[in-house]
Amino acid sequence: MIVLNTYEDLRKAYEELSPLLNKRREGHAGIPTPHKRELLVCGGTGCHSSESLELMQALQAAVDEQSIDAKVVQVGCFGFCAQGPIVQVMPDNVFYVQVKMTDIPDIIETHLKGGEPIERLLFVDPASGEVQHDHASMAFYEKQERISLRNCGLIDPESFEECLAAGGYLALAQALETTTPDQVVQVIKDSGLRGRGGGGFPTGLKWDLCRRSPGTEKYVICNADEGDPGAFMDRSILEGDPHSIVEAMIIAGYAIGANDGLIYIRAEYPLAVNRLRIAIREAEEAQLLGDNILGSGFNFHLRIVLGAGAFVCGEETALIRSCEGHRGEPTRKPPFPAQSGFRGKPTNVNNVETLVNIPIILTKGADWYSSIGTESSKGTKVFALAGTINNIGLVEVPMGTTLREIIYDIGGGIPNNKAFKAVQTGGPSGGVITEADLDTPIDYESLKKIGSMMGSGGMIVMDEDNDMVDIARFYLEFTTAESCGKCTPCRVGTTRIHEMLETLLAQEGDEMLLTKLHNLCLTVEDTALCALGQTAPNPVLSTMKYFPEEYLRYARREVKKSYWIDPEVCIGCTKCKRVCPVECITGSVKKAHVIDENACIACGACAAACPVQAIHKPK
Amino acid sequence: MPHIEFDMSILDPALLQELDEFIEVQEFPQESIIAILHKAQELFLWLPRELQLHIARKTDLPAARIHGIVSFYSFFLEEPNGKYTVSVCMGTACFVKGAQPILDEFRKQLGMGPKDKITKDGVFSLNDVRCIGACGLAPVVRVNEKIYGHFKVEQVKEVIQHYRELEEQAQ
Ligand SMILES: Cc1cc2nc3c(=O)[nH]c(=O)nc-3n(C[C@H](O)[C@H](O)[C@H](O)COP(=O)(O)O)c2cc1C
Ligand code: FES
Numbered sequence: 042m043i044v045l046n047t048y049e050d051l052r053k054a055y056e057e058l059s060p061l062l063n064k065r066r067e068g069h070a071g072i073p074t075p076h077k078r079e080l081l082v083c084g085g086t087g088c089h090s091s092e093s094l095e096l097m098q099a100l101q102a103a104v105d106e107q108s109i110d111a112k113v114v115q116v117g118c119f120g121f122c123a124q125g126p127i128v129q130v131m132p133d134n135v136f137y138v139q140v141k142m143t144d145i146p147d148i149i150e151t152h153l154k155g156g157e158p159i160e161r162l163l164f165v166d167p168a169s170g171e172v173q174h175d176h177a178s179m180a181f182y183e184k185q186e187r188i189s190l191r192n193c194g195l196i197d198p199e200s201f202e203e204c205l206a207a208g209g210y211l212a213l214a215q216a217l218e219t220t221t222p223d224q225v226v227q228v229i230k231d232s233g234l235r236g237r238g239g240g241g242f243p244t245g246l247k248w249d250l251c252r253r254s255p256g257t258e259k260y261v262i263c264n265a266d267e268g269d270p271g272a273f274m275d276r277s278i279l280e281g282d283p284h285s286i287v288e289a290m291i292i293a294g295y296a297i298g299a300n301d302g303l304i305y306i307r308a309e310y311p312l313a314v315n316r317l318r319i320a321i322r323e324a325e326e327a328q329l330l331g332d333n334i335l336g337s338g339f340n341f342h343l344r345i346v347l348g349a350g351a352f353v354c355g356e357e358t359a360l361i362r363s364c365e366g367h368r369g370e371p372t373r374k375p376p377f378p379a380q381s382g383f384r385g386k387p388t389n390v391n392n393v394e395t396l397v398n399i400p401i402i403l404t405k406g407a408d409w410y411s412s413i414g415t416e417s418s419k420g421t422k423v424f425a426l427a428g429t430i431n432n433i434g435l436v437e438v439p440m441g442t443t444l445r446e447i448i449y450d451i452g453g454g455i456p457n458n459k460a461f462k463a464v465q466t467g468g469p470s471g472g473v474i475t476e477a478d479l480d481t482p483i484d485y486e487s488l489k490k491i492g493s494m495m496g497s498g499g500m501i502v503m504d505e506d507n508d509m510v511d512i513a514r515f516y517l518e519f520t521t522a523e524s525c526g527k528c529t530p531c532r533v534g535t536t537r538i539h540e541m542l543e544t545l546l547a548q549e550g551d552e553m554l555l556t557k558l559h560n561l562c563l564t565v566e567d568t569a570l571c572a573l574g575q576t577a578p579n580p581v582l583s584t585m586k587y588f589p590e591e592y593l594r595y596a597r598r599e600v601k602k603s604y605w606i607d608p609e610v611c612i613g614c615t616k617c618k619r620v621c622p623v624e625c626i627t628g629s630v631k632k633a634h635v636i637d638e639n640a641c642i643a644c645g646a647c648a649a650a651c652p653v654q655a656i657h658k659p660k
Numbered sequence: 661m662p663h664i665e666f667d668m669s670i671l672d673p674a675l676l677q678e679l680d681e682f683i684e685v686q687e688f689p690q691e692s693i694i695a696i697l698h699k700a701q702e703l704f705l706w707l708p709r710e711l712q713l714h715i716a717r718k719t720d721l722p723a724a725r726i727h728g729i730v731s732f733y734s735f736f737l738e739e740p741n742g743k744y745t746v747s748v749c750m751g752t753a754c755f756v757k758g759a760q761p762i763l764d765e766f767r768k769q770l771g772m773g774p775k776d777k778i779t780k781d782g783v784f785s786l787n788d789v790r791c792i793g794a795c796g797l798a799p800v801v802r803v804n805e806k807i808y809g810h811f812k813v814e815q816v817k818e819v820i821q822h823y824r825e826l827e828e829q830a831q
Contacts, residue, residue: 270753271791346694465752645761
């Protein structure tokens, strides 16, 4: 067990343990570590789902059995989730994708024994068709700058030693030993860091407000509720680098003058919860949490509070209500949490990604951080790139990168030669961005200007097949279900908006309904109590603005809902008939087939099975 | 007002004792009510009214307040789940990749109405969940702990078949 009583203990531990990671640091190849090679296997939720855990165990068993000088390490998310499970071989820097159990003998024989990388397991760039030999030059990583994700995919998140080897808690030691709380606040202010939870409020200013609030009992809360469906930035950070969050919480406590911290995390993230629990226990055992941390005289205690599946609990006042054991209903602001929050005391709430930046800002300095990004938005932002895009995964780019670079250079464009239609940022609170605005450099202000918002980092790409009215309905179904019910505009307003969209989609509406819908959206925007309701109409307003013709076609009842077969092209091979899950296709061999319009569920299975592209999607 | 009978004897005493011990070590049981409900659901798998009443008495909170919390948070179950819980992810990433037809198909093949949560024989429950964090594999279906990525509508039949067979073997 490692116990760190003084600054000196921590620095010594760092020096002793640091070589542990030499194999994985670029430019350090050749410096001795206990093993000749290391096999890094992704252990995030994405890869766990594709059975990386079993793979890791089998790799370890195979390596042991053949007494190969290699160590198998479970690391955090590489960000390349759709290609999992991923195995990175170090120091060779070879990056294998979609590795299966059956590939293990080959990895052992050809690579570990023979020293030759295995071509067929390398990633093939979908755009250029080239095999990617070097992980650093992959288009997916080339434009990224991994600051928040610095340790994800590098260290074993369940190993305290590896955390210390990566410089964990050195920023805390520096803060406690050499700076006053006011100085810490100043550094964060100077860095220009803004909240990554959606609002973009300057973090240093928020800390300052809470620090100046009268009272000795204060709290810091980490918002790990990550409610935006389709976003997984915070989860990956918590799973891949939990100690950085613990460290940042202690620093925030020191800066603000709080001795207690809470991490509010959603119960749907069992792996992240477990890793945090381990990290907190290790930090407690090492006496980095508790009383008199590193001999500084500063005390800090940290605990986990589990959410229970309510999106609105991501809103800070609702989150605080939930921590106090209530229904998660937002309260009116002011008073702001910095004045009166948890238990009525001054409370600072920060998002996971905001916090993960704190230690590295203290180590590298405010000037370094503020040199990255745009005039108004500093540093980097992590996006969860998903939807109809080639490289689904987690990407971190400097503020000011354009959407086009993210979608085409990093994301590799749209699969199956489909046309790009829109990208949605800001989740259920945001809006869609079309081709015309793809060259906008991303920051908080620019995204607002084009009718969307930064949000927490969900980025959903949609292609020509996605129906925008249906997408709007989808988001409203979400907000209707998640509205806490406290205020009427949100409770009733979102329900009515949702109903109107259903009416349109059922082709039972008219053009008058479009006007009503638009007006109601503006009313809800103006009158709801919290940002959930105020932003709920956004997906409707922005799709109405950019795709008015799709709304009009529904209002005029001109939309065909089922797939259809072109009788001129159909060769009567019966393949579509066999795959149709609802058995709504009829026709005999070598004769043109027909789809029953009323029974078709538009799943698209038939179109995918058709060898001659005779089947068309609903238009 | 209708008189509601509560039969507290349906609650397993051994599990109740474990729950009570958990409640007793809480520094502020009323503030920790959500953690207590998590513990209760972990032990009993769902939260029958009797259990809610028991917790209300233990923590000295009105039963209405407990029920208010249970009904507010979607994680808490007021009905038992089936033996196999099919969760179709309806997060945005999965939705844009065609999760809706998958859910519809499960509903149809399991013979469930639009509001049903569990099959008549109690073997399957079906629900839509919001993002299980495996968006890279969208669309995603989870059956108990097992995750199926890149799911296709055509797979619905075989997945149901697989669990029906498991169920038959178990009997
Ligand atoms: C409906 C709603 C949901 C929110 N969900 C989250 C969330 O899941 N995670 C988060 O960090 N912030 C969320 N926020 C923003 C928080 O209220 C708060 O601004 C944030 O946690 C502050 O941290 P930051 O300054 O570090 O961004 C949400 C806000 C609203 C209105
Ligand atoms: S949206 Fe389905 S797993 Fe994230």
